[in-house]
Amino acid sequence: MSSSTTTPGSGPLTDAGPLSLCAREPHVPADRLVAEMVPPPRFDAVRFATYIPDPNQPSQTEAVTVLENFAAGLGGAHAVGGGRRGLFGFGRSRAPKTPAGPRGVYLDGGYGVGKTHLLASLWHATPAEPALKAFGTFVELTNLVGALGFQKTVQTLGGHRLLCIDEFELDDPGDTVLVSTLLGKLVESGVALAATSNTLPGKLGEGRFAAADFLREIQGLSAHFRALRIDGEDYRHRGLPEAPAPFTDEEVTKAAYATPGASLDDFPHLLEHLAKVHPSRYGALTDGLTAVCLTDVRPVPDQSTALRLVVLADRLYDREVPVLASGQPFDRLFSEEMLKGGYRKKYFRAISRLTALARDAKGLVDQ
Incomplete structure (x- = not known):
């Protein structure tokens, strides 16, 4: 029988601790690639009737x-x-x-x-x-x-x-x-x-x-x-309050330990790890996760890293995985030069989706 401990204000902590994206190097067989060519979980139940035109x-x-x-x-x-x-x-x-x-x-x-x-x-x-x-x-x-x-x-x-x-x-x-x-x-x-x-x-x-x-x-x-x-405005933020400000490292860490199935990673190390995994495997990288917890979020250092992060943000959004973070706000991930360049629309999409996932994750700290 497994035991658990409790840290004040954080809820029960599991013995195993949180998962780590940096510890995962998924290999996806070709038959899985074909079988998974269906709408992702976030869009499994959508229909034309559920689309609300502005x-x-x-x-x-x-x-x-x-x-x-x-x-x-x-x-x-x-x-x-x-x-x-x-x-x-x-x-x-x-x-x-x-x-x-x-x-x-x-x-x-x-x-x-x-x-x-x-x-x-x-x-x-x-x-x-x-x-x-x-x-x-x-x-x-x-x-x-x-x-x-x-x-x-x-x-x-x-x-x-x-x-x-x-x-x-x-x-x-x-x-x-x-x-x-x-x-x-x-x-x-x-x-x-x-x-x-x-x-x-x-x-x-x-x-x-x-x-x-x-x-x-x-x-x-x-x-x-x-x-x-x-045409239209970003529906993810239309009429909604501002995204929550980043939490402290301690708050993110406690939430990761208190949330079964959550991962906990240092953001700079995660960016380094993403370079070792093909972007087509980022979906498999998130298999089974209930939340992604990141500490020390900071601006990405270069364009190649930024584009990999965009793909990860898309896969997390598709799979409805909330993202809890400390450090810099998500709207500061990309430099002004990046936001004015050829990939600007990708970067704005990533900011929009990560902000929505940060809003979803706010309750993890309050549990």
């Missing part, structure tokens, strides 16, 4: 209507084995000719306007078995190609009715060519596409690399999509 932003209501019609158009029979399936009203068992125009929808807008909610709602609304629909982030998609190989990925996803890509970003020329070729092959197989991003398809890569040198690939990507602009 009455002052008509583009949000329009997006729901367009996506509902898009999903309805994916209900036709599918000729298995490489044949094209129904899309935009092509609901016949015989493979139709590829329709003119875009083969997918692209949700563009600022952070916090509900793009991932709408993308997951589209996945749920599409009348097909879950095995014929795939949902993943851009980095998860590129990692799937790395794990399976290009041809196997085309074969695996080519039989799908719908591929949803969240957080679509092109951060280097290699990804540009890879994704352009992959999506072209999937479109030829009749796969419908849907994606979210903070950047219009024709603007992908701007401010990150010499996009002009890869204009053909970028234009090819853009041709696959009908862009839907979604």
Whole structure:
């Protein structure tokens, strides 16, 4: 029988102590990568009916209507084995000719306007078995190609009715060519596409690399999509109180010991550890965690580290893992130069999501 001790004001402390992200080096087999291409826990129950458009932003209501019609158009029979399936009203068992125009929808807008909610709602609304629909982030998609190989990925996803890509970003020329070729092959197989991003398809890569040198690939990507602009404010902070100020190291440590399933890490050491784990494994890095507790949060030292932190923030948000922290507030993680550069929208999204998770974690100190 295990025992426990109590520290005044902190609740029971377990003998084992909290977990550590720095002690984890997950390896994710390819079959798990495929099986987990579904909406993450935070978006498992969302539907078009649960999306609440801002009455002052008509583009949000329009997006729901367009996506509902898009999903309805994916209900036709599918000729298995490489044949094209129904899309935009092509609901016949015989493979139709590829329709003119875009083969997918692209949700563009600022952070916090509900793009991932709408993308997951589209996945749920599409009348097909879950095995014929795939949902993943851009980095998860590129990692799937790395794990399976290009041809196997085309074969695996080519039989799908719908591929949803969240957080679509092109951060280097290699990804540009890879994704352009992959999506072209999937479109030829009749796969419908849907994606979210903070950047219009024709603007992908701007401010990150010499996009002009890869204009053909970028234009090819853009041709696959009908862009839907979604305007609005960040719903995560609309009408809510300010995020809680950082706690002390002692408060964070006590909360970590008092919370079963929580992790406790020093922030600078965690940033070093993230460099040793591929970003596609950050979801597995958080497996089973009930909370993430961080001490000594400080501004990130460079762009590469900042981009890794963005991915971790996304995975924690997807999995609804609260984040309790000491040190600097999350809105000071990124330098002014970073917030004005090509990745600024990613950084603002990370700040928004970490702030929401910090709000969720406030109760851990009060227990």
